[in-house]
Amino acid sequence: MSRMMRQQTRRGVLPSPQEIMQTLEKSVNEGNAYGALQLYKTYSARYASAEKYNDALEILQAGAILQLQHSEVTSGAELATLFVEILIKGKFLFSEETLDRIRKIYQAFPKLSMPHHLTDQDDDDMERLSEALVAAKTRVEVCSSFLKSALRWSAEYGSSKSGCPELHYMLAEYIYSESPELDMAKVTVHFVRGNNPEKFASSLANFMGKCYPGEDDLAIARAVLMYLSQGDLRDANKLVGELRKQLEVKQQTLPKSDLITFVVYLLETLERDALPLFRMLRQKYKSSIDRERLFDELLDDVAEKFYGVRRQAAFPSMFGDIFKDMNPHPRCRMKIWPANIWSWTKVFILPML
Template sequence: MFRERVRRVIQPPAQENIDKLEKFVKEGNYYGAQQMYKSTSARYASAERYSDALNVLQSGACLQLDKAQITCGAELSLLFAETLAKSKVPYDEDTLDRVKKIFKKFPRLSVPQHLELADDDDLQKLSEAIAAAKTRVEGCSSFLKAAIKWSAEFGAHRYGSPELHDMLADYMYSESPEVDIGKVSFHFVRGKNPKKFASALVNFMGKCYPGEDDLAIVRAILMYLSMGNLRDANKLMDEVKMEVELKNLNFPSSELTQYVNYLLLTLQRDALPLFNMLRQTYKSSIDRESMFNELLDDIAEKFYGVRRRNPLEGIGDFFKMMGGD
């Protein structure tokens, strides 16, 4: 116990270590600095000097990312978010701003276009760019998912901070070399920016496989509705239609989009028989994606109080998606 007290006393002020480690980074000793950032912050945390630990980790994450040391920066970013939870820091705007400052340091770089893929050098460049993009997205995603988990536990919305969900959705969509629109949608519907979500969907329509465009739109609408959010579901549909018109594109016309238009109208009133009739009428279209029936079960429960046959169904989906599975 006495030794522990001594260790706590002799820990220098955080700024002293921050200045020393900044010098290491500027000299190009990234690996050495990384180990010291981790060990120094761990010592502060073990002494319950969490504020100092967070200051060291934030400084290190930002510096490493500034120097394009993505793996190092992402690791320190993740430790920062995990330390927020470990130290039970309440969710507030000041702490959210600290998370945002780190997030803004993650680079946004486009994958090279118009390369001659028959050329070995160009093929190598493309391969390296894709690998680097995946590293950036994975690192940023791990950091923001940990921050979302902290925010959900310590004061934000039960799904986590909407701002953090929007940040993650936007980064995943804009930076992923291979976009998983389902995972992107998962975070956008927990955010508060249907307009940006609509822009992402319309952009996705221009590069997805034939027949995927209506699925993406309907999936997004049903996700909103499964959370009881009829307002943003309607807003998203309106925004998508407006953006499609502005860009002189064709809104995907299919039985599935027809169904979801009817569904949005039906949910505005107490009309469970009509809800069930529409679901049966458009069953073949709904069955195009297995998750649609699960979402519709959630919608029936949210809007009409219809209990799921198995109340455990659907539980864990949030954490499964957050884990990236």
């Protein structure tokens, strides 16, 4: 800390944010990242106490990005999370300007590939791998913590009830690209809440080439059903269409399974006011649906969104706060199907049986 800053602090006068940032940037560049971290926290807290929230945000944003650029991930994430806490304390409404500031902090989080060409015969290689796994897990945890806090702020102060879609996408993208132990179900929740089904399709196509046998169709069905459980038929169709395109480039196709057949028929059924057919499909493909307990829960949500079938009170959606209070999505508008149900069913459902 400079002599002038110390004198101002003793007199109870806060130095300018620019002076603080310049001094602390020098400290970080000289290798004293931890000492700078404490001062970033101290000065931002003093500005916040004086209700100079914009100055506190400026200091924390600069500090978070600088620390992250110097690979001080834990310190950078701590300042990033404090940035969001100041947004909440200052009751900042959601805005594109603030979202852009969060985006810039997120973009500073390092994305590092795992070491390649390692062998289990080399102790040094195994030590490097172990260290890389620990570091990757830490990056995912602290970045996730920051983005989840940003999501809570965005939900409370003016985005959608489930939080800003772009923040969901950032979280899904970082977990997918950086996690050493990928939980595709967790990633899917945030991709579905995000705003980029095309990128989600790319991630699914990539996952299909790496997953264990039998997980590929589960991942696709889970994604489609999660979209549909929100009433989002448009993005569910967009996901499948984009996935087909990307697999075609690789000279591949969707997995051949009863579960995928069910999903394809379900998408066509939901284009129509066809509750009897929806129920027939669930019964016909029950054994495939039962491969994952979540699917029945999601299909109950789909029945409620598209056909007004209320869930039994004793069996609330397992998504809880993630998917509750969602009004029918404008993308789930249904077409009218023929009044003569039997004639339409003969055309569409009998060939499946």
